[in-house]
Amino acid sequence: MSELKVYNSLTRTKEVFTPITPGYVGMYVCGPTVYSDVHLGNCRTFISFDIIYRYLKYLGYKVRYVRNITDAGHLEGDRDEGDDKFSKKARLEQLEPMEIVQKYTLGFHKVMELFNNLPPTIEPTATGHISEQIEMVKQIIENGYAYVVDGTVYFDVEKYDKEKPYGILTNRKLEDLLEGTRELGGQDEKKGRLDFALWIKAKPEHLMQWPSPWGMGFPGWHIECSAMSGKYLGHQFDIHGGGMDLAATHHTNEIAQSQACYHTSPVNYWLHTNMLTVNGARMSKSAGNGFLPHQLFTGDHPLLEKAYAPMTVRFFMLQTHYRSTLDFSNEALQAAEKGLKRLWEAYDNLNKLTYTGTGDSEIDEELEKRTIELINGFDDSMNDDFNTAKVLANMFELVPVINSLKNGHLPLTSISKQTLELLQHKFKVYLFDIFGLKNEKEGDNSLLEGVLQLLIQIRKEARSKKDFATSDKIRNELQGQGIILKDEKDGTVSWSVN
Incomplete structure (x- = not known):
């Protein structure tokens, strides 16, 4: 059997896969931010890494697959600007933020089950690892790569770039990245245009905030993955994955802050899935x-x-x-x-x-x-x-x-x-x-298909007799059981399990 080769986004070449510890693989994949339904682009990423996970196991590796849940209510913009999506959603639905988290986490898991994805071996949450994130921020400050401004901690990108190439993952120089960012305004408290928040000072009305050495606040977007991957996979591990849209900012910042904290490159192989059209x-x-x-x-x-x-x-x-x-x-x-x-x-x-x-x-x-x-x-x-x-x-x-x-x-x-x-x-x-496929027509599904076709025929006859009460009752009762009927344009009726 030929050797396993993977395309490493960091080196932009295919490399023979060699795990740090023979026989064992540590893999981290950026999970969903659970303030809304998981979108199809996420699903493609998770299905792709489910296949990778399954194949590594098939090859005989013992795999620790870590996929996080982002539930800390941070701001997701590149510069940590904009609305707090958890708080906004919670206020709209008149719920506690963690009710929003629970609702969409359960929805995410249901979708993953429908796609027959295996669960990861560890699924940590950002809110469950606030102390680890705070400790990591403290270490980065101590190492000289971050600074505090009025309760918010920023990573000093330009200082870091003098020692390690900040844009190594996307093969871009700092000068090119700076050209693509706006000038600092008089109200901007950051030293550099590319500096990003490790910890953010919370406004009084912010619903999700925690005590820290810098005051009440919440973690920045990028620090959570570095803290959780470091805890469960070590300061250096084999595979880090996610969508290619994460490479330029999120994964670039992960590399920088992990390197600044631990003085080692955190990941040997970076794998990225492409976009959907x-x-x-x-x-x-x-x-x-x-x-x-x-x-x-x-x-x-x-x-x-x-x-x-x-x-x-x-x-x-x-x-x-x-x-x-x-x-x-x-x-x-x-x-x-x-x-x-x-x-x-x-x-x-x-x-x-x-x-x-x-x-x-x-x-x-x-x-x-x-x-x-x-x-x-x-x-x-x-x-x-x-x-x-x-x-x-x-x-x-x-x-x-x-x-x-x-x-x-x-x-x-x-x-x-x-x-x-x-x-x-x-x-x-x-x-x-x-491949994780299931034959949806086998076993009990064959019986279900037969029963449903009988109900569909009864409903069709009821409609032809203008007995819409019976027709609607069949459709609504099935929908209550999670089975959706759809009248197709060609006159046939299709069904699916919701």
């Missing part, structure tokens, strides 16, 4: 083309022609390399839906095959060789920076072979017993264990 345009709320996971599952969005099951969306994401832009469209999602169905049908056919050969004389040597090459290509592709798209390409090349063996167009003895067993094993391992 919709019909070629960048996904955003302001453009009106941003939709949430539950809207995908219910089809309740003007840009969606129908509902798409969570496994269809997960499979769709696996068809593109995690570092490539992923474009959402109805055509692409429907193609993924058909492709996944085709793959499950082939898997079912594969499992029904029982070898009956008596020797090697009937083996098609060319087919045998090509089948083995395609199977071995699963691991080779994943070892090439977790290239799920290439694995799926190999799987689909094997689908007609599997189907031909099942329907008798190819004799089962065309390949050896060992190759058939390897094919069955690898398909199962990759579909379930590594």
